[in-house]
Amino acid sequence: MTRNEYENKINELGIDLQERNIVIGRKTNVPFSTGCYFEDGSWILYDVDERQNSSIIEKGNxxxxxxxxxxxxxENREEELLELIPLI
Incomplete structure (x- = not known):
């Protein structure tokens, strides 16, 4: 899934990334956040803990x-939305 595909799907589902502490395209030091950014030819996925220390989870494409x-x-959000739809 590319960044564009991800952002389109998130918008389609009405997910607020800021509310979920997800940051795309830049580093942050917001406690309890997850994010990814592009640096030196790879995407870097990271988490930030309660003391604003970031740790790299993985590097890759x-x-x-x-x-x-x-x-x-x-997908968790998509499942939540599906549960809200009444059965016909």
Whole structure:
């Protein structure tokens, strides 16, 4: 999944990344956040702890990083939305 595909899917589902402490395209030191950014030819996925220390989770290509973020957040939101739809 590319960054564009990820952002389109997130917008389609109405997910507020800021509300979920997810940052795309830059580093942050906001406690309890997850993000990814591009540096030196690779995408870097990171977490920030309660003391504003960041730790790199993984480095890799764009598809792998955005699939990881989506699989660990986006699908959960999609499932939540599906539960809100009344059965006919």
């Amino acid at each position: 764009e598809d792998r990083m955005f699939k990881f973020i989506y699989d660990n957040d986006g």
